[in-house]
Amino acid sequence: MFAPDIILAAVLNGLMTGSVYALIALGLTLVYGVLHIINFAHGATLTAAMFAVYVAHTVFRLDPYIALFIVTPLFFGLGYGVQRFIIGPASHGEDRNILLVTLGLSILIENAMLAIFRSDTRSIDVPYAFSSIDLGFTFLALPRVLAFGVALLVALLLGLLLTRTDTGKAIRAVAREKTGAALAGIDVAHIYAVTFGLGAACVAIAACLLMPTFYVTPRAGNAFVLVAFTIVVLGGMGSIPGALLGALFIGVVESLCGLFFGESLGQIGIFLIFILVLLVRPTGLFGARA
């Protein structure tokens, strides 16, 4: 039905879209893996980060790739603060309270964005927005290729951070056995906040990579976060390689389903795969066996 070069182009497009999904899913899976909570405020955090990039560009004339070095630490700090001073104290250690607090936060952030920025669709115009790499059979948009590279790099760095640094080891210890880690002298509240901060930093990077080609509205983050939830479960909740490979896989599935069955049905492919994986391997592709 389609020529092989179109199918190959769709696969490449899917990989690049998937790489942005990966960044969003990485943050989500990290928070789940360590804090054992599903962060409902993740989509709203992405929206807030996209607006931060928008403001950095329109007010301070900063290129999104430069803004990355400011927005990422800023969101790490914000994430740290939110967990340390809002979610932690408000949850009283109850998981269901944490869920409600993150849900409340997401409503609060979205409405704050709506109040500040109104609901206009906003985008930024960067000189390289229309630059493409000519592969002969297709053009790859430069910002999307960059997003792909950065996403892989971030996943690698996150993996190294978790395995090679003391903080990473503490994060893994807290994830495995909270009480034991506390007895060994690890400040659990601090590690929780660091993890939450890392999650927010991941979406901040995703926001910087998205803005050169995408637009932002007070609900823009929601378009990505449902897919990210699916990827987290698909890849195995808490698994970093699972989130990365799951995201790339979902990106390709969505792209090919969109090509063959129509764009509207592209997303059905995601959920079909999702149900299939849950039936065959309920712990996800890279999840620990129950």
Place this chain on the structure above:
Amino acid sequence: MTRTTELSRRTLLTTAAIGGAATIAMPGLLRAQAPAIKVGILQPVTGALAYDGQQGQIGAEAAIKAINEAGGIKSMGGAKLQMVFGDARSTPEGGTAEVERMQAEGVVAIVGGFASPICLAASQAAARYDLPYIVDVGVADSIVTRGLKNTFRFGPGFGTVTKTALDNLSKLNDAAGKPAKTVVLVHEDGLFGSGMAKLMQAELPKRGFEVLDTIAHPTPSRDMSNVALQIRAKNPDLVIPSSYYGEFALLARTMQQQRIKPKGIYAVLNGAASNFRFVKEFQDAAQFVMDCNHWHDPRKPVAEALRKQVEASGKFWTYNIPLNYSCVQLLADALERAGSGDKAKLTEALMASTFAGHIMPYGPTKFVNGQNEGGAPVNTQVQGADIKVIFPTDFADAKPIFPVPA
């Protein structure tokens, strides 16, 4: 009894005398006493369609302000219009819930709705109370073909828009020596886009165009690369998109990235191609995009003054503004003629409306089964940093550029 009557009469006379004196002494006071007329303005100001809803609200508010400043509804003692605002939250359920609330608050009519699904549900809910409902945009033709007596659509439906769009497309193509023969349709998969695509598929071949493909996409869409890929594979002369703002902006940008340059992009009822935000933010991608859509009448000074006022406040001018402005004017005219806020009288006044004082490029209003037969779209084209009217020729302010320069 007689005595009481006499007393009453005397009291009445006294009251009338005092009232008369008061009228002479303080004319403003009596006018202020005319009870306000509550008018329901329904728009989606939160959720996916919030931008359009907010733009619609600007138009409705401006009209209410202008009508009140001009002395209110004179046949009702100068009664002022009072807005009861409802947020449809971008869903039909949200719209329905607000209709119930507005009815409870005693509105005489509702104006707005924006999206077809919201208008369908909200006008149906209003019909239960025989509450007049004026649709501002909602282009799905099913809105006015259900036989609801309370529902009036001032603007054209997509049947009319598509016909006009196709007529103008044929004129455009003929005038350029028929360079366009093949078309790819791109549409959002909701009520509006799907209905539009179906009509186009049936009508385009009759006018000598071959439809190579019809591509539906969801709203919101995260990526338009595949749509662009398919357009590239078919290599059509024309791309006809019918989508909401975000998706069209994304598509235009992706087509630019993929170096897809058809002879023309001819949008129909597209959220972006008649939107100054699109022109400002995507100057390259927006160049020469044509649209067949609602637009104000640039010959009318009130319309141009309103546009300047909106732009001076830092907001973009979109068609929602003049449409809602005109719909509120239409309602005020009906109230003036009905001389009452009674729903039945108001519905009758709307049915018989021949209102011509609006700011759209239509003639006097003439409702047939709730549809204003005079409602008509115009064709616009992005040229440089501006949106120009290219059809109808009697008030076009630019000549179409087609096929677009390579």
